[in-house]
Amino acid sequence: MELYHFSEEPDIAQFRPRPAPAFPHLPPVVFALDRERSPHYFFPRDCPRVIYWKAGWTTEEDARSFFADTAAPKIAVVESGWLDRIRGCELYVYTFAGDSFVQMDGSAGYYVSTETVAPLRVEPVGDLLGKLLGAGLELRFTPSLHPIRERVVASSVDFSIIRFRNAAAKP
Template sequence: MRPQPGEVLHFSEDPAITVFHPHVAATAQQPEAYVWAVDEVQAPAYWFPRQCPRAMAWATPGTSASDRERVLGPGGGERVHAIEYDWVERFLGVELFAYRFSAAAFRPFGGPVPHAFVTTVPVEPLGPAQPVGDLLRLHRDAGIQLRVLDSLWEFWDSVVTSTLQFSGIRLRNATPRPQAHQ
């Protein structure tokens, strides 16, 4: 599930939203009220239950061969997403929906490569919410490796010190980081 040219998407477990109003999320790092959406590049980061913690990494032209091998693995493709075992049942069973919006109503957020698109005015979707479908199949069809781990933290620590691009979403919902042995 990706946007068409000239569109951005918002993913939700609520299929009945008719107008999206800007708001400041409880976890926001900025004071402005926004409606959030993503483009084709960022859409796969939202093929998850909303509260599911996930760690993601992908290769870029600047990714070293050693990091590609170490993090993505042999034959691992260009992108990997990781979730925890405790989230597998919810991942497989969630009913996720996508709302389509005209990209003209949104501006890039974050940079130099935007990680989202935002607007500060209420917006109506271009049509009703569309079921996203089988999230596992979406990952497979997109060539994205999906890993299931006991804990995200070892993978996350490896990713953030690599030459891969990465994103972590809802990491506060992950299993607590193990305490160092003393």
């Protein structure tokens, strides 16, 4: 099994475990993710985003409400102010062997290792907008993430909310 890590740094030779501020209960770890959730990280590192999709437990009402106007299975919502940074970002994907990692969160696709890990390879991701659209995501831009975050969290859709601490202030 191969796992992935995305970075704007092109030359990381080893990933050493470190504390994760978003997960203070964890010991220092190296984070990686599975192929299915890789498109969640086709963004600049600090870009706040809300990504959601139907799950086995999603109600018919929520499925209609959130997906009535799209054929996409997954929707990524980003603040409009990040468009130019997404266009200009040089992002790299690091590939790891999965043998030292354990799954931390199946929904988010997170895996962690408490060992120092050397990547098998590193490659530029390329055109982020093209990669996102090629992955079958619907990409939406909005002035504020707060309304969609509140709707998603209160619903039965599955979701990943990434770097929300960097979102613009609530209007």
